Amino acid sequence: MQRLPIRSLAGLAAIGLLALTGCGTDTGAAGTGPAAAGGADRTIRAHKLMRLTEVHPETGMTLLEGPVLDADGGLLVVDVTAPAGAPKVLRVDVRRKTSRPVHTDDRGAYTSAQFSPHDGRVYLTDFSHGEIVSLAPDGGDPRTFFSGAVDGAPMNPDDLxxxxxxxxxxxxxxxxxxxxxxxxxxxxxxxGRNATVLADGLAAPNGISFDTEYRGLWVSELTENRVSYLLLDGEGGVSSRHTALRVDGGIAQTDSIAVDADGNVYQALHGRPAMVVYDRHGERLATVEVPARDAEGLTSATNVAITPGGTRAYMTVSGPAGGYLYAFDAPAEGIRQSNGG
Incomplete structure (x- = not known):
């Protein structure tokens, strides 16, 4: 595997990244559910589900990303910084709190995962090598779906x-x-035959998700702490683009994005084990946080998968303490746009 600089790996994934007793909302000074509906920011406390990985001596890191639930309710998670031979895609049984490896190789740095509605395979973005790789649902039959330059320049694909x-x-x-x-x-x-650039001049785009109507795309820009909205023209192009959200992250930066059935936007944070939730009009609704006692040693919450048709949510959190799954109750039900990517 090509070794990326630690700074680049830490800013991936999205640089280019989950029985729930105890989950729910904190109804203390941060606010209550009804207040949040009026636009006040509340705190949602995530519950530690399990530790999945430890720091790899070969890379000096572990970075979990791309949580996506399969048709059987199993959760697939990628480890961006796993070295050659170590599990790079894991399948988690969230009820039993167990995991098993489903894919490894000697080169990929996978920063996201999502199932295709066309062929049912799981697709991975390889940030290091500019490739999109697909696997059978069980992790076998690896194929290179796309590789090479787009408009004369190689990609660093992060999320999809x-x-x-x-x-x-x-x-x-x-x-x-x-x-x-x-x-x-x-x-x-x-x-996989035709690739076109829809938008350029973006500041390290990371998270990407459709809105609920598939009319446009939410795209987070890591180095500007903003989320852009790209309105699509219905013919494979973009008709307009604007800054939709400015994220006051402090030392943290905008990582992956998810969208629930109500159109709420979940913005994961690199540099803080938390994510912020906005409605489609830009009102900040909530902050999802790990308990304060757990925060030391955790530096990023990269992504989330919300159960389709339910509110059970699984968040990937990583840092020097290892790679973890945290679970919480989402404000609205999960859909495709909040399950992988």
Whole structure:
């Protein structure tokens, strides 16, 4: 596996990243559920489910990402910094709190995972090598779906989203290591033959998710702590683009994004084991946090999977203490846009 600089790996994933007794909301000074509905920020306390990984001596890190629930309710999670031979994709039984490896190789640095609505395979973004890899649902039959330059420049694919027909929309975090706004959003046809740039000049785009109507894309820009909204034209292009959210993250930066059935946007934070929740109009509704006693040794909450049709949510959290799954009750039900990516 090509060794990325630690700074770049830490800012992946999305740089390019889960029986729930005890989960729920904190109704203390931060606010209550009804108050949150009126726009007040409340705190949702996540509950530690299990530790999945430890820091790898070979890379000096572990970084969990891409939680996605399969058709049987198993949770797939990727470990971005796993070395060659170590599990790079794990399947978690969230009821039994057990896990097992389902895929490894000698080179990939996978920053996201999502099932395709077209062929049912799980797709992974390889940030290091600019590739999209697909696996059978059980983790076998690895295939390179897409590789190579797009408009003359190689990709650093971080997260991905599928439209209803199975076409891929990828956040390309070009320019991250140089600190330049060279990032792009790339559309790849579901057969992997045609790739086009939908938007460029983005500041290390990381999270990407459709809204509930598939009219547009929410895209987080890591080095500017903002979320852009790209309105699609219905013909494979973008008709407009604007800054939709400015995230006051302090030392933390905007990582992956998810969207629930009510259209709420879940913005994960790199640099803090937390995520913030906004409604579609930009009102900050809640902050999902791990208990204060757990926060030491955890530096990022990279992504979330919300159970389709339910509110049980699983958040990937990592740091020097290891890679963990935390669980909480989401404000609204999960859909495809809040299950992987």
């Amino acid at each position: 989203a599928f439209d209803r027909d199975g076409n891929l929309y990828v956040s390309d975090s070009r320019g991250l290591s140089e600190g330049e706004a060279k990032g792009r959003v790339v559309r790849i046809d579901r057969d």
